[in-house]
Amino acid sequence: MLPTPEPERQDATWLAGAEVAIVGLGLMGGSLAGALRGAGAAPRACRRVVGIVRRAETVAAAGPWVDTATADLAAVGTADVVILAVPPRTILQLLPIVAAQMRPGALLTDLGSTKSAIVEVMSSSPAGLLLAGGHPMCGKEAGGLAAADPQLYRGAPYLICPVPSRPAAAVAHTAALARALGAQPRVLDPATHDQLVAAISHVPYTGAVALVLAAAQLDAPTGGAIWELVAGGFRDTTRVAAGELDMWIDILLTNRAEVLAHLQRLTGVLTTLATALAAEDTAALGAALGAAQERRRRLFRA
Amino acid sequence: MLPTPEPERQDATWLAGAEVAIVGLGLMGGSLAGALRGAGAAPRACRRVVGIVRRAETVAAAGPWVDTATADLAAVGTADVVILAVPPRTILQLLPIVAAQMRPGALLTDLGSTKSAIVEVMSSSPAGLLLAGGHPMCGKEAGGLAAADPQLYRGAPYLICPVPSRPAAAVAHTAALARALGAQPRVLDPATHDQLVAAISHVPYTGAVALVLAAAQLDAPTGGAIWELVAGGFRDTTRVAAGELDMWIDILLTNRAEVLAHLQRLTGVLTTLATALAAEDTAALGAALGAAQERRRRLFRA
Numbered sequence: 001m002l003p004t005p006e007p008e009r010q011d012a013t014w015l016a017g018a019e020v021a022i023v024g025l026g027l028m029g030g031s032l033a034g035a036l037r038g039a040g041a042a043p044r045a046c047r048r049v050v051g052i053v054r055r056a057e058t059v060a061a062a063g064p065w066v067d068t069a070t071a072d073l074a075a076v077g078t079a080d081v082v083i084l085a086v087p088p089r090t091i092l093q094l095l096p097i098v099a100a101q102m103r104p105g106a107l108l109t110d111l112g113s114t115k116s117a118i119v120e121v122m123s124s125s126p127a128g129l130l131l132a133g134g135h136p137m138c139g140k141e142a143g144g145l146a147a148a149d150p151q152l153y154r155g156a157p158y159l160i161c162p163v164p165s166r167p168a169a170a171v172a173h174t175a176a177l178a179r180a181l182g183a184q185p186r187v188l189d190p191a192t193h194d195q196l197v198a199a200i201s202h203v204p205y206t207g208a209v210a211l212v213l214a215a216a217q218l219d220a221p222t223g224g225a226i227w228e229l230v231a232g233g234f235r236d237t238t239r240v241a242a243g244e245l246d247m248w249i250d251i252l253l254t255n256r257a258e259v260l261a262h263l264q265r266l267t268g269v270l271t272t273l274a275t276a277l278a279a280e281d282t283a284a285l286g287a288a289l290g291a292a293q294e295r296r297r298r299l300f301r302a
Numbered sequence: 303m304l305p306t307p308e309p310e311r312q313d314a315t316w317l318a319g320a321e322v323a324i325v326g327l328g329l330m331g332g333s334l335a336g337a338l339r340g341a342g343a344a345p346r347a348c349r350r351v352v353g354i355v356r357r358a359e360t361v362a363a364a365g366p367w368v369d370t371a372t373a374d375l376a377a378v379g380t381a382d383v384v385i386l387a388v389p390p391r392t393i394l395q396l397l398p399i400v401a402a403q404m405r406p407g408a409l410l411t412d413l414g415s416t417k418s419a420i421v422e423v424m425s426s427s428p429a430g431l432l433l434a435g436g437h438p439m440c441g442k443e444a445g446g447l448a449a450a451d452p453q454l455y456r457g458a459p460y461l462i463c464p465v466p467s468r469p470a471a472a473v474a475h476t477a478a479l480a481r482a483l484g485a486q487p488r489v490l491d492p493a494t495h496d497q498l499v500a501a502i503s504h505v506p507y508t509g510a511v512a513l514v515l516a517a518a519q520l521d522a523p524t525g526g527a528i529w530e531l532v533a534g535g536f537r538d539t540t541r542v543a544a545g546e547l548d549m550w551i552d553i554l555l556t557n558r559a560e561v562l563a564h565l566q567r568l569t570g571v572l573t574t575l576a577t578a579l580a581a582e583d584t585a586a587l588g589a590a591l592g593a594a595q596e597r598r599r600r601l602f603r604a
Contacts, residue, residue: 001526001527001530002527002530137531137533138533138534139533139534139535140534156533157530157531157533159531186530188527192524192527195520195524196520196524196527196528196531197531199516199517199520199528200517200528200531200532200533200535200536201533201535201536203513203516204513204535204536204539204540205535206572206575207509207512207513207539207572208539208594208598209571209575209590209591209594210509210568210571210572210575210594211505211506211509211568212594212597212598213571213590213593213594213597214501214505214564214567214568214570214571215501215502216593216594216597217567218497218498218501222494222497222498224303225303225304225490225494225498226498226501226502227601228303228304228459228488229439229459229461229498229499229502230502230601230602231439231440231441231458231459231502231503232440232441232442233441233502233503233506233507233541233542234502234503234506235602236538236539236541236542237506237509237510237538237539237540237541237542238506238598239535239538239539239598240535240538240539241594241595241598242595242598242599242602243595245588245591245592245595248591249584249587249588249591252579252587253579253582253584253587256579256580256582259579260576260579260580262516263572263575263576265516265519266512266513266516266572267569267572267573268516269511269512269515269516270508270509270512270565270568270569271569273508273511273512273565274562274565277554277555277558277561277562278558278562280555280558282551282555285551285554285555286547286551288511288515289511289547289550289551290547291515291518292510292511292512292514292515292518292543293511293543293544293545293547295514295515295518296510296514296540296541296543296544297544299529299532300532300537300544
């Protein structure tokens with residue numbers, strides 16, 4: 001089991017009094033803002049939510065989701081918590097700029113889907129800042145503030161990567177934030193994180209893209225007939241291929257080594273399956289398909 | 303567009319007076335039986351539904367789904383329609399045995415997920431029988447009569463493969479059967495069928511199996527931590543891997559050439575994606591991911 005930080009009363013108290021600045025109000029940032037301000041039976045979790053968006057035109061659209069919206073990044077200067085809710089390569093660019101403007105003792109964290117590169121940049125932030133990498137394992141294909149939902153985080157694993165030689169309060173505070181969203185905080189190191197999410201998320205996405213593109217090779221030869229046959233199986237196996245492009249390009253590029261390593265594992269298994277099928281080796285085929293079936297049924301009990 | 307047979311009054315009339323024997327009462331056969339006997343607002347579609355099961359012990363369980371249940375295959379002798387609702391390799395074994403016992407003018411069809419091998423065996427059935435291959439594109443992971451649902455076929459494409467040099471009434475009658483289930487009949491030849499379902503269903507299944515087995519390689523090294531991270535994306539991309547083993551082994555073995563050909567297309571695309579990622583070729587990567595996103599969003603509008 002991955003360790004879960006013990007909930008401490010002082011972390012919840014700290015959050016209740018905090019001004020939280022969220023940089024980026026897309027699906028993840030907008031949903032986070034809505035959850036912190038309270039939704040349904042859940043009470044407001046912090047003192048103030050400030051949304052920081054890139055363009056002045058989008059400040060108005062952000063209105064209903066935050067206490068204050070601004071296009072001025074300098075607003076991070078008064079925050080007790082700053083959460084970077086932008087794609088991973090933008091996080092890497094913004095980290096030094098934002099860290100330089102924050103007040104000592106404040107917490108800087110992020111929602112990026114890859115962690116090694118981000119935590120490495122975090123490591124060179126000014127002393128006195130609290131720092132922790134974050135990755136809530138939730139989302140959906142539709143992106144943008146229009147798709148935001150304060151319930152999005154509920155029940156999701158919220159992975160937290162400590163930044164070496166930074167105060168442990170950073171992890172405890174980030175865990176309090178995760179709990180306020182209804183998510184389940186779990187702590188692990190960035191290298192393990194990136195290896196595991198490559199297998200659980202990034203390579204499954206790449207596989208879904210490949211399934212769509214391979215099927216598309218039969219589009220012209222069949223006069224489009226192939227798309228009339230798509231059923232529930234294809235819908236589910238390829239759903240993630242519809243996800244936000246900017247985010248996925250950033251994810252693959254910032255987790256390149258682990259994605260490539262796991263793609264090798266995947267093509268290795270595909271080759272093994274193809275070899276068994278070509279040889280009509282029913283025993284080997286049945287053993288492999290049976291192991292996958294058993295594991296999948298045990299994972300989700302459905 | 304794949305052709306749809308015109309609905310003819312005489313086909314519906316024929317079905318209304320028919321005794322339908324279903325060989326195999328699992329998920330597909332049981333759901334079919336329930337739909338033919340009428341469910342919800344839908345009226346009964348045929349005169350009599352006979353369920354033929356393998357074991358005498360399961361005759362009782364079949365009771366609520368059919369008008370008569372029996373373990374005696376000779377019951378096909380009085381039927382106007384016989385539907386083989388068993389896995390593909392069992393269909394291949396049963397076809398000559400069942401065909402030899404049927405009365406002239408009756409319709410013999412099946413629900414198998416692969417069609418070339420089955421239609422070839424159908425071709426050597428006794429003259430005077432109506433024959434057509436069938437493949438309703440629906441299902442779910444839970445198998446067996448316990449999971450049966452008379453609504454299962456509603457809205458699904460129901461693919462029909464003509465058997466060369468057999469009367470066209472076989473296709474028209476099978477289309478009437480599909481319509482009685484609420485499905486959408488579409489006609490195509492067995493070779494095209496097998497090529498397309500390899501791309502839309504069989505290789506996506508194989509890919510889901512490979513994703514589960516590749517992730518499982520990280521089980522021991524991470525002390526099982528990998529399974530704590532699984533989120534909605536992994537759940538959906540691997541759902542089909544939980545499907546019924548006997549059916550999937552039969553599907554892959556009876557569509558071997560097309561599955562192997564499409565696995566080559568898939569690994570070709572995966573290699574292209576890996577090459578672009580390894581080279582940090584953002585333009586090539588973005589073009590491929592963007593094409594898949596656009597196609598997927600257009601297909602399902604969600």
